[in-house]
Amino acid sequence: MAEIELRGIEKRYGEAPVLKDVSLKIKDGEFLTLVGPSGCGKSTLLRIIAGLEDQDAGEVSVGGRPVDGARPKDRDVAMVFQSYALYPHLTVFDNIALPLRTRQLSFAQRLPLIGPLLPGHTGIERSIRKEVEQAAAMLDVAHLLHRKPGQLSGGQRQRVALGRAMVRHPTVFLMDEPLSNLDARLRVQMRTEITSLHRRLGVTFVYVTHDQSEAMTMADRVAVMMGGELLQVGPPEELYREPQDLRVAEMIGSPKINIVARAHWADDRSVLSAALAPQAKHLAFRPEAAVLITPADGVTNGTVTDLENLGSDIFVHVALRDGSETVVIRTTPDERRFSLGSTVGLKVDAARLMQFDEAGRRCGNIERVAAA
Amino acid sequence: MSAHRPRYRLAGRIARHVLLVVSATFALLPFVWMISLSLKPPDEIFQPDFHLWPKTFHGVENYRVALTAAPMLRFLLNGVFVCAIIFVLQLMVCVPCAYALAKLRFRGRDTLFSAVLVGLLVPPQALAIPHFVLLHVFGLLDTYAALILPWIISAFGIFLLRQFFRSIPDEIIHAARLDGLGEFEIIWRIMIPMSTPALAAFGIFSVVAHWNDLFWPLIAVRSEDISTPALGILLFRDDEAGQFLGPLMAGATIIVAPLLLAFLLAQRRFIDGLATTAMK
């Protein structure tokens, strides 16, 4: 059992608050991604869970047991770092074997020269060798065991780092942007490898990334973080459909959600003014929540400024009114085509229109969210 | 532009080489002179006309005198012993200090580091009297301990290693802590193997400084059997001054030779170490 519970975590470096009252429950065996722009405190939170950094306030428990003040090695937590953090002077084998050696060999047995002569050393080393070879085979790096990290490609280093983390069977895996140093193709491949590793091991994964598509595709649940605060935690589709904060709505989804000022649309028949909450200041809709129609009176008209043809979809960029607002609408190649510069009408599906108040909080159709 | 660029580059290269040759000549001249004198008979040394190579080769005689008139071998062994112990003890102090200053967070760390920087500015000669008095109080004057103890805390070593350790990413240390290594094991298994260039550079500075040091042994030691080479050769000069300049120079050549040899063997490493520490 290794659920993680964070209660009211606070952290500041000098004067600057880095984490503000972060509370989060991560279930046993869950794959949770923590997504947010860089500098928002994701790594700091991960280091606090691992025990590499002390929080200023709040509690961390792992597996129902408070671990505040416990040393990293006593938390049964493994971590994979963005830079891989392999030991450059050790071979791949020794890199992966190190966490086993520090746990299974006594202090005396680890000493250079005398250690290997002590009783029990050979047997333990043999079982360590077996475990390392198993982990290496699982990650497809068995043929690299005698090399140094400097002689490996980025993807291979990544696997070795995974091997070093999993070889001692921790109950929690923490990963800090493990794929951000890989090229795009390898990144997509490693995503599926990591999720399948998660299914095989069945332990808790906390995965940090600044890439929302990585966060969405890999996770059971996504936690969105910004400026040291958790904005929203939920399954990917919930974050996509029902963001509770304008910043979450903006971060999740590609292309980005369309946001327009309410003031411009208040008298528009394409959106039922009556349904809008009085405090709503911003209106937002996904690119697939609107259709382009023949320009007419009473609907919002605009000019096509750009076309992105992805084959399966065509994203049409439309400049509204004087061009001060641009929205992106998804169309399919089978639909009517629009040419650059043409004038089009825009009709938004009122049911999928989201309203946000001045501070960026969701309002208006919030009841529907609660019911869902 | 492209037409005269190669010529310009050639001129620059020639200028650079001329400059290097001139400065190298000045640096090497005393050294060459020393070797030249060590090969000459006494009457040739003070002749007004200078020859690099002696007219009558007296090298064998000079070196024989140098090796037999004083216990040169003993001096050399003393030098090796003292330098090695100083270096080992310096590492035992500097490495943990540098690690703490570079990678641990604790109250007063920056003040401590400033203290190290101040220590860097204090000339060792300024401390000679206090050291002498201390060693006298403990009754250690004229022993190996007197030659070694004043040097084991090296502000320079702490500074150099701290700068190098800072260039090692925190993530490596975090990984090591998660892998279950204690702080001293991190130093021993991670920091030291990753810092060999810096350690080699510091080693050369330390060994060269203490091998050649004359000032402190002159103060701390009188017995011939614990003299280091530089001091030994001085004792030797006291006895045989003046007309025995040839053997004296032969002795000097003998004590410089091991350093020179070691430098030539480790040259690449040494320069790499200096370059990497300078870059970080």
Ligand SMILES: Nc1ncnc2c1ncn2[C@@H]1O[C@H](COP(=O)(O)OP(=O)(O)O)[C@@H](O)[C@H]1O
């Ligand atoms: N050791 C540190 N000392 C001072 N400030 C730090 C330290 N580590 C992180 N910070 C600051 O804390 C903030 C959050 O950092 P981090 O957790 O690394 O963000 P993220 O991983 O989301 O990019 C940043 O503004 C960073 O500058």
Ligand SMILES: [Mg+2]
């Ligand atoms: Mg980070």
